[in-house]
Amino acid sequence: MRSIFKSLLVFGLVSLSLARPQDNILQGRAGHDDGDDHDSNDDSHTSTSSAAASTATGSVTSANTALVGMQGDSVCTGLMCIGGFVNGTSVTYTLQSQSSSSVGWMAMGFGSQMANTPMVIMWPNSDGKITLSQRKSTGEFMPTVDSSPPRTATAQAALSTASGSNPKLVFTIPQDSTVGKSIIWAYGNTNPGSDAVDATLVQHLNSGPTSLNLANTLAASDRDPTDPAVSTLAGGTTSDSGSGSGSSGSVVIPLLNYQKMLIAHGVLCTIGFLLLLPAGALLARYLRSFSNAWFKGHWIIKLLSVCHHLYFSRGVNSF
Numbered sequence: 483m484r485s486i487f488k489s490l491l492v493f494g495l496v497s498l499s500l501a502r503p504q505d506n507i508l509q510g511r512a513g514h515d516d517g518d519d520h521d522s523n524d525d526s527h528t529s530t531s532s533a534a535a536s537t538a539t540g541s542v543t544s545a546n547t548a549l550v551g552m553q554g555d556s557v558c559t560g561l562m563c564i565g566g567f568v569n570g571t572s573v574t575y576t577l578q579s580q581s582s583s584s585v586g587w588m589a590m591g592f593g594s595q596m597a598n599t600p601m602v603i604m605w606p607n608s609d610g611k612i613t614l615s616q617r618k619s620t621g622e623f624m625p626t627v628d629s630s631p632p633r634t635a636t637a638q639a640a641l642s643t644a645s646g647s648n649p650k651l652v653f654t655i656p657q658d659s660t661v662g663k664s665i666i667w668a669y670g671n672t673n674p675g676s677d678a679v680d681a682t683l684v685q686h687l688n689s690g691p692t693s694l695n696l697a698n699t700l701a702a703s704d705r706d707p708t709d710p711a712v713s714t715l716a717g718g719t720t721s722d723s724g725s726g727s728g729s730s731g732s733v734v735i736p737l738l739n740y741q742k743m744l745i746a747h748g749v750l751c752t753i754g755f756l757l758l759l760p761a762g763a764l765l766a767r768y769l770r771s772f773s774n775a776w777f778k779g780h781w782i783i784k785l786l787s788v789c790h791h792l793y794f795s796r797g798v799n800s801f
């Protein structure tokens with residue numbers, strides 16, 4: 483009996499762990515994100531603490547003050563930063579590693595959820611070339627190549643740096659005023675090992691929704707959107723170690739609706755398996771000697787737990 487309890491508990495925990503925030507957005511199910519819960523109390527935007535800015539004045543490296551006053555924004559998560567600025571009729575986006583994990587590929591998408599969001603996925607290759615792959619997915623599978631994306635992105639190899647502590651991959655794309663500021667990001671630490679745009683992607687390390695407000699006017703203290711993980715436009719570093727910094731550390735991705743459903747499923751399965759199934763067995767064990775009704779009770783509880791399981795499985799699968 484004890485070992486059965488143990489394995490049921492393990493089953494419940496496995497169900498729960500399936501729904502962790504790190505769950506696979508690029509190859510997993512579609513998230514029906516309502517777009518309300520991804521505001522970035524977890525991501526750090528352009529603001530840099532005054533402490534960080536002032537301590538960095540001695541190590542000015544690459545002041546990019548030419549961008550001050552232009553429209554742009556940057557956002558950082560634990561694994562990567564995304565910077566974007568408007569240059570004439572196009573937008574230059576920089577995907578830059580926070581160097582907490584090596585770069586396999588980096589991606590961003592223009593939308594608030596995985597399903598049907600146009601994505602730009604980039605990775606460096608061993609020959610120094612950079613692959614840019616525009617993809618889309620219905621949400622169920624790995625995103626596949628989109629042969630006619632709404633906007634064509636162009637890799638900017640000269641602006642990209644595939645090596646060093648904060649590799650960055652840059653692309654330009656025509657500006658689209660109808661596109662909202664919601665974006666999704668994904669970061670993989672396994673290189674696809676091929677420069678083909680349809681190369682198979684190994685599951686990402688982490689991903690999530692965030693936002694980038696290109697209507698923002700860049701100030702000198704903002705992160706440099708061409709070097710968002712490393713420096714500000716004034717040339718200071720964006721080191722988050724300064725006291726009072728509100729910048730990124732670890733990041734918790736808000737759960738998408740389907741992930742919440744998975745958690746509910748895990749909890750309900752645990753309740754179902756831990757209570758209903760053993761109750762059926764115990765009823766059979768202890769009531770058997772007292773009453774002929776035991777079999778009926780046992781049968782009803784078993785049936786209830788099976789129905790319960792099927793019902794909630796369906797609820798999740800319909801997502």
Ligand SMILES: *[C@@H]1O[C@H](CO)[C@@H](O)[C@H](O)[C@H]1NC(C)=O
Pocket residue numbers: 569570574
């Ligand atoms: C803006 O775009 C032009 C041409 O497309 C390019 O030459 C220039 O370097 C860009 N400016 C910046 C700051 O990247």
